[in-house]
Amino acid sequence: MYLIIFGAPGVGKGTQAKILSSKLGIPHISTGDILRAAVKAQTVLGMKAQKIMSRGELVSDEIMIGIIKDTLSDPKCSKGFLLDGFPRTLAQAAAIDELLKELNLMEKILVVSLKADEEELIVRLTNRRACSKCQEIFNYKDIKDKDVCPNCGAVDSFYHRSDDQEDVIRNRFKIFQSVTLPILEHYEKMGKVISVDGFQHVEKVTEDILHSLAKRSGKEITIST
Numbered sequence: 001m002y003l004i005i006f007g008a009p010g011v012g013k014g015t016q017a018k019i020l021s022s023k024l025g026i027p028h029i030s031t032g033d034i035l036r037a038a039v040k041a042q043t044v045l046g047m048k049a050q051k052i053m054s055r056g057e058l059v060s061d062e063i064m065i066g067i068i069k070d071t072l073s074d075p076k077c078s079k080g081f082l083l084d085g086f087p088r089t090l091a092q093a094a095a096i097d098e099l100l101k102e103l104n105l106m107e108k109i110l111v112v113s114l115k116a117d118e119e120e121l122i123v124r125l126t127n128r129r130a131c132s133k134c135q136e137i138f139n140y141k142d143i144k145d146k147d148v149c150p151n152c153g154a155v156d157s158f159y160h161r162s163d164d165q166e167d168v169i170r171n172r173f174k175i176f177q178s179v180t181l182p183i184l185e186h187y188e189k190m191g192k193v194i195s196v197d198g199f200q201h202v203e204k205v206t207e208d209i210l211h212s213l214a215k216r217s218g219k220e221i222t223i224s225t
Ligand code: AMP
Pocket: 009, 031, 032, 033, 035, 052, 053, 054, 056, 057, 058, 059, 060, 064, 084, 085, 086, 087, 088, 092, 163, 172
C-alpha cells in the first residue's frame, strides 16, 4: 500500500503512521524524523535545518525533494510506504506526483487526511513531550510517573521540542493554513483523499483509517500482528 498521511501539526500523524506502518508492514518515512536525526548527528543538513525547525518554518523544497527522492529509491520502499510530513508545499506535491508517475504508482497512492480543531490541537501540542532516548511522544498530562518514560524506562529523559512552544506552534499553524493546506484540495480534485476524525482515541482513529482503506480498495486489508 502507498500512503501519504496528511494533517495539521499535532493531529497525530506520527502516532498513526507508526501504528499503520507496523500493521500494514510498510516503511514509515517521516521527513521530520529524518531532519531531527540529522540535527542530532550535526550533519551539514542538520545544521542548516536546526534553526529553520526551531522557528517552526519549512526547510527548502529543494532539500526536502532531494531527501524524498533518495529515500523512495531505496528497495525497501518498492512494495509500499507511508509518507508522514511530505509533501508540505504545492511544489513538493508536484515533485512527488512526478516521481510517482515515473514509478507507475500514481494510481495506487492514497492520502489519509486527519481532521481536528486548531485550538484543541494547540493545547495538545503545548502538553506534548518527547523521550530523548526512544523518541516516543507523550501527552505529559497522561504520564503517571513524570520522571520515567513509560515506553523505554529512561529516567529524566523528557524534553519539550523547541517547535512545540506556543509562539512557534502558532507560526506552524499559520504556515500549515497558507502553504500546506492547498495540497489537500490538489489531491481531493484527483479523488485520492480519505478523511478521518483525528481527535478520537488513538485506537479508534486507526480503526477508522483501516476501515476506510478497506472500503476504498474494495478488499480486506491484511494486517501483521
Ligand atoms: P514534523 O515532525 O513533521 O512536524 O516536522 C518538524 C519540522 O521539520 C517542521 O516544522 C519543518 O521545519 C521540518 N519539515 C519536516 N518535513 C518537512 C517538509 N516536507 N518540508 C519542509 N520542512 C519540513
